[in-house]
Amino acid sequence: MHIRTGGPGSDAVLLNLLDGAVAWLTARGRTDQWGTEPWSRRPGAAERAARVTAENLVLIAEAEPEPGAEPGADPGPGPDGAPLGICVLADRAPEHLPPAGEPELFVRWLVTDPAHRGAGIGAALVAEARRRARGRGVGLLRVDCYAGGGGRLVAQYERLGFTRTASFTEDRPTGPWPGQLLELRTG
Numbered sequence: 001m002h003i004r005t006g007g008p009g010s011d012a013v014l015l016n017l018l019d020g021a022v023a024w025l026t027a028r029g030r031t032d033q034w035g036t037e038p039w040s041r042r043p044g045a046a047e048r049a050a051r052v053t054a055e056n057l058v059l060i061a062e063a064e065p066e067p068g069a070e071p072g073a074d075p076g077p078g079p080d081g082a083p084l085g086i087c088v089l090a091d092r093a094p095e096h097l098p099p100a101g102e103p104e105l106f107v108r109w110l111v112t113d114p115a116h117r118g119a120g121i122g123a124a125l126v127a128e129a130r131r132r133a134r135g136r137g138v139g140l141l142r143v144d145c146y147a148g149g150g151g152r153l154v155a156q157y158e159r160l161g162f163t164r165t166a167s168f169t170e171d172r173p174t175g176p177w178p179g180q181l182l183e184l185r186t187g
Contacts, residue, residue: 001084001121003128006058011049013060013083015040017111024114033146033153035174052088052108059128061085061112061121085112087125089132093142096170097181100140105133107143126160126184133186140183144168147180154180 006013018039026036039045061084088109093100100106107129112121126141133141145153147167154164162182170177 001061001119001124002064003059003061003124006053006060006086008050008054010053010058010060010086011046014049014053014058014086014088014109014111015045017083017086017113018109020114021111030149032148032177055090056108057089057105057132059087059089059125059132061087061125083113084116084119085110085121085125087129089129093144093181097144097168098166100142100183102140103136103138104140104142105129105136105138107141110143122156123160130184130186139186141186142181142183144179144181147178151180154182157182160184 018034022034022036022038025031025033039049063082063084086109087107089105090108091106092104093106094108107126110122110125112125129141133139141162142165143157143162145157147154157180158164162184164180165183166181168179168181170179
């Protein structure tokens with residue numbers, strides 16, 4: 001696997017990975033986080049994905065063949081060059097969250113291909129995000145996530161090195177959405 005910088009035009013990667021994550025969650029009866037409708041079919045989602053990937057730092061994890069692999073051989077966790085995950089980093093948190101009080105990179109999206117769970121894709125993207133933050137002289141990486149579902153996603157971010165800072169609830173048309181803000185020092 002390697003990580004490359006994305007940007008404008010990476011919106012299709014983001015939407016495809018989000019659609020895969022929604023399908024995976026739905027198949028397990030975990031619909032409270034994102035519902036059941038694929039992101040790509042939601043009103044305004046294509047425009048939002050295009051905007052967020054054009055305006056922010058985009059990191060894309062892709063599969064690559066094993067060294068010495070024969071041409072056409074299975075490269076491991078996905079077809080050669082297939083997107084395995086995406087991380088979209090903004091210079092500040094969304095408006096519904098408290099400001100950091102210092103320079104930060106904020107994880108707007110971190111989505112991996114659920115077919116490759118446990119392959120370290122999310123960890124690799126977070127490690128690269130930390131490296132990029134340090135390169136900019138930024139000492140803080142923050143993320144917010146869904147806190148329902150028994151806290152599984154919060155626990156995943158904690159395994160990646162983040163610590164909890166504040167809980168919040170968003171009022172959504174489908175009902176209250178419990179969230180958790182977490183942070184990670186980049187040094």
